[in-house]
Amino acid sequence: MDAIQQSLLEQVTGLHEIPAGAYNIRANGQMAGRNTTANIDIITKEDKSGIDIRIKPGTKSESVHIPVVLSQSGLKESVYNDFFVGENADVTIIAGCGIHNGGNAATEHSGIHRFFVEKNAKVRYVEKHYGAGDGNGERIMNPATEIHLAQGASLEMETVQIKGIDSTKRTTKAEVAEGASLIIKEKIMTHGRQYAETDFTVDMNGDDSSVNLISRSVAKEHSRQLFKSRIIGNGKCHGHSECDAIIMDEASVSAIPELTANNIEANLIHEAAIGKIAGEQLMKLMTLGLTEKEAEEQIVNGFLK
């Protein structure tokens, strides 16, 4: 990998060197490194671009890194990655995509991730999206995530997009079985003329299943954001979604929540708040000696932390 790819890799994974445990690094559409362990196997798909990640039942405290970096302007790819997490496993999966576009053609990555999480398995899934480069070409990412949680399974997903992605449409679909729980924490910051769309659909199919969607976003300058969430309660379940957005300059944010209860015991809540930074917050920090701009930065950084 060259220096640009190395720097993208650092941005999306926080890694300065080759990660421990299982990993698969994809650079400009090619495999740039892979490691498997006794419990985690990574297999290249034969029918399309992508990999299968197979995690054996009972695997504990292991991690899988699957970063993707693109530095070739004009490259467009769709990658299909499937995760099969065996019963009672407890693992951390770190994905992420970095695009450096120094040219004039649009660079586009669509990662389609499917998770099949078996009984009582536990997954922490982290994905970070980042864009850089001074070319005029757009940096586009359209991650699609599909989550199937079996009885008693749990998945916590953290997704972050802080900088440099011009256009993104993020679709997440999940089905949650009896006693299973899903937590999704999303953080987005858009600026310039960027557009970000988030679309969650969660079906809670079993009793005592739960979902918690938490989205925090900041829209600056002329950027636009759309947050859609659809939670369907088909049993005795608990669903909560929260969209909290700070809007600045000429930006625009829409939140469209939808809740459907098909069972009398379904307990569903949605909260949405969109607004500018509260004047009193700025004032408080200014009375502590910060300039208005510094105060704004502190508030935004804290909010997205």
Add this chain to the structure above:
Amino acid sequence: MLELKGISFSAEDENKEVEILNDINLKIDDRFVAVTGPNGSGKSTLAKIIAGILTPTEGRILLDGEDITDRSITERANMGISFAFQQPVRFKGITVKELLSIAAGRAATMTEICEMLSEVGLCARDYVNREVNASLSGGELKRIEIAMIMARRTKVSIFDEPEAGIDLWSFQNLIRVFEKMHEEINGSILIISHQERILNIADQIILMANGRIQKVGSKDEVMPELLGCGQPCRTLTDKL
């Protein structure tokens, strides 16, 4: 020394100019000054004008002889004015430690945080990494607000009703906090308060009513006036 010269302030209410402060003239160089008076007498407005949050319609403000009327909130903060809000502000994602570090103007160490928080009766261990959000009670926020001002150690420290929302036990400690600050600080403390116990420890009391200064003096001079000010209308006096 803080000096207010002919400060007036009016605000618009339904297209009508409402006078909130009228020709306030004050020199504050005592160490501990209490501002008291009935609700709506203009005390908080006066504090906001000193901090730069509100701009006076007329008059000048001088800090150590320098005219600061046109200085911003930030400039005044850096020149040595601190202001504890009556209603502390919440911040999603910003921790107690971060806020105290901003107040102190540098990354505060755990020992320093412990020192600051214990002064206001909070154990640093329980609070240092807590976010200053809705999970903190009004009383907790109020104490953190006071700790921030103490951390700044500025020439002028203004507290707007520090006792509001603080329970009785904490109130005893609050008095001690101000007594200690009184002994240590190299500047003026200006406290807006209705509490007799705070007025008792003040070097000077300023009594305000209807946007004007009614009386400035020691406790013995001002307290009798305090009970007689405001002149309520017949309907109210009949009920009293």
